[in-house]
Amino acid sequence: MLALWVKVRIKPDKRERFLKAIEVDAVGSEGDDPGCLRFNVLQDAKDPNVYYFYEVYKDEAAIEAHRTMPHYEVWRGVADVLDGPTERLECTSVFPKERAYWGKL
Numbered sequence: 001m002l003a004l005w006v007k008v009r010i011k012p013d014k015r016e017r018f019l020k021a022i023e024v025d026a027v028g029s030e031g032d033d034p035g036c037l038r039f040n041v042l043q044d045a046k047d048p049n050v051y052y053f054y055e056v057y058k059d060e061a062a063i064e065a066h067r068t069m070p071h072y073e074v075w076r077g078v079a080d081v082l083d084g085p086t087e088r089l090e091c092t093s094v095f096p097k098e099r100a101y102w103g104k105l
Contacts, residue, residue, distance in 0.1 A: 001037065001102070002060065006053040007087040014081035015049075021078040022051070028071025029055070035062020037102045049083065056093060056102070 010018045022041050029039040035058040044050035057063045066072055096102075 001093040002057050002063065003091040003093050004053070004055040004057075004063075005089040005091065006055065008051050008053070009047075009083045010049050010051065010081050011083045012049055014078075017078050018051075018081040021074050021081070022053075025071045025075040026053075028069060028074075029066060032071065033057075033062065033066050033069060035059065035065055 026039040026041050029036040036055065037058065038054065038056040040054040042052040042054065044052070057066065
């Protein structure tokens with residue numbers, strides 16, 4: 001499994017557009033992407049303009065498939081809400097490792 005931490009900074013006046021688009025992507029990812037095991041959106045406690053995405057995928061092919069989905073296009077369509085480049089960290093999942101926890105495996 002591959003996990004991603006993605007950090008984004010948004011323009012404060014674009015918050016509503018951002019939240020609507022990322023909700024479409026997050027809900028669509030967990031509901032429609034067979035290889036997406038988790039997609040959480042978190043807001044920084046100290047800076048309300050910083051958000052983190054925690055995404056877990058079965059493998060690299062699942063990440064590539066995610067990028068072809070209609071809900072991902074909604075997210076890409078609001079690139080102007082970002083205040084700077086995204087930061088992405090790739091990780092491998094250690095715990096929990098039980099297959100039943102991840103459901104779609």
